[in-house]
Amino acid sequence: MDSMSALLDRSRAAGAFILRSVLSAPWAMRIEDDAPLTVLVLTQGRAWIVPDDGDPVLVEPGDVVLLRGPGHRYTVADDPLSEIDVVIDRQQNPSYRPGVQWKFLTELGVRTWGNEPEGSTLMLTGTYQVQGEVSETLLCLLPSIVVVPLDESSEPLVRLLADEIARDRAGQETVLDRLLDLLLIGAVRTWFSDPAHDSGWFxxxxxxxxxxxxxxxxxxxxxxxxxxxxxxxxxxxxxxxxxxxxxxxxxxxxxxxxxxxxxxxxxxxxxxxxxxxxxxxxxxxxxxxxxxxxxxxxxxxxxxxxxxxxxxxxxxxxxxxxx
CATH class of the missing domain: 1.10.10.60 (Homeodomain-like)
Structure with a gap:
């Protein structure tokens, strides 16, 4: 087993928190869940990642984003200057600013929420709740924010993940976990294979x-x-x-x-x-x-x-x- 396989084999989701967000501008989510790792895929519209400790990062449709924690808190928004609507805590519970109330859009699927059913921005998010020591080795080789474009092998996974998020069948959590794992593996391999991210370890x-x-x-x-x-x-x-x-x-x-x-x-x-x-x-x-x-x-x-x-x-x- 090569080093990457050994590390990725230990980086498996188990009951990951997976959600589809449907949003209409203006919107902004403050993320304070301190999760070890979050995988975000923007399938429609555009968004900004605004980290506490860095410059805003633009995310375009088809981008896969890896957000490494804990300790790296950030805001996801339609614009870096948008007022924060909701804060997500460590238990994935939302707290809204006065006058704001997003809701679960059950007509669009069991794991879908947002501020507008016809919103122009569609985002898939999967949060790894538990991090092992071995997977930490891999994550420490990555910056706090990784943005990579979807490759041909990952595009069908995103479509399948979007479909499966809306379903509620026996074994559904396991299906979603494994799809999330495959997206993670594809993003990590793509990032390390870029000459701009030269790594002696890779x-x-x-x-x-x-x-x-x-x-x-x-x-x-x-x-x-x-x-x-x-x-x-x-x-x-x-x-x-x-x-x-x-x-x-x-x-x-x-x-x-x-x-x-x-x-x-x-x-x-x-x-x-x-x-x-x-x-x-x-x-x-x-x-x-x-x-x-x-x-x-x-x-x-x-x-x-x-x-x-x-x-x-x-x-x-x-x-x-x-x-």
Whole structure:
């Protein structure tokens, strides 16, 4: 498995908040949900993304927008100067300014809302509610706002997503989640393949030395890898391998492996009820003690404390900020 596949495989929607908005100007939505990731597709009309920490970004029909959070709040509007009509909080609840009341347009579909059924702007939005450690690796390689045009492979997905949003059938949430995932994958691949967004990490996937080594690490993170073993498998000297890996990936091979193992362990602790021993084995640590020592050294807390903190956060108890 190449690095992008490994990361995207962990970036899966699960009960994502998906909505179609039908809007007539003037309109403006303030987004304060602090979601890890939002995918926005404009199918009709135009809109502006106005981030708190940057310049306004124009979105045209056919654009796919990735909005990375948490901590990157923004406004979506027909014009950067439009007065804010509604604020969306962390529970996806709207708060309106006096005199404004958008509504769910049930005549247009079960997940459709807006300020005018005949509005000239049509926007599809999918919000990822939970972010794993592994998917965070991918998101951190992206700017806070990514805008890419729809490619030929994604256009049918958008049409299908628009149709499926309006339906309410058995298994509908899963269908919408997977369509959202495919749109995300297409947008990420398009963005990284643009020479203007040159990334050593992305180029490493096709490197004849580093690419195979990354696949070995991702396919079998529990193997007792060493620099010598990896260099032997890809057919170069130890020194050449270490230098080339570090230059492209941005960190030495063993440091990358430790980070990958601990992120896998963190995701397992958060997503499953596996024992600490089972998590340690899956992540490449022979014993729970070895995992705990590495976790404390790199993250400043024990695996058990991390699991408890994440459980409280997902129950709405406390923020998930790392200590």
């Amino acid at each position: 180029r490493a996937q096709d490197d004849p030395v580093v690419g195979p080594a990354l696949r070995l690490l991702h396919d079998d993170p529990a193997h007792p890898w060493t620099i010598s073993a990896l260099a032997s498998r890809v057919g170069v000297s130890r020194a050449t391998f270490a230098r080339r890996f570090t230059d492209l990936v941005g960190r030495p091979p063993m440091a990358y492996l430790v980070e990958w193992r601990l992120k896998l362990a963190a995701d397992l602790l958060r997503e499953t009820r596996q024992t600490l021993g089972a998590v340690a084995s899956a992540a490449g640590y022979g014993t729970p003690f070895a995992l705990s020592a590495a976790f404390r050294r790199e993250r400043g807390e024990s695996p058990r404390d991390y699991r408890s903190r994440m459980a409280r956060h997902e129950d709405g108890g406390v923020p998930s900020t790392r200590p």
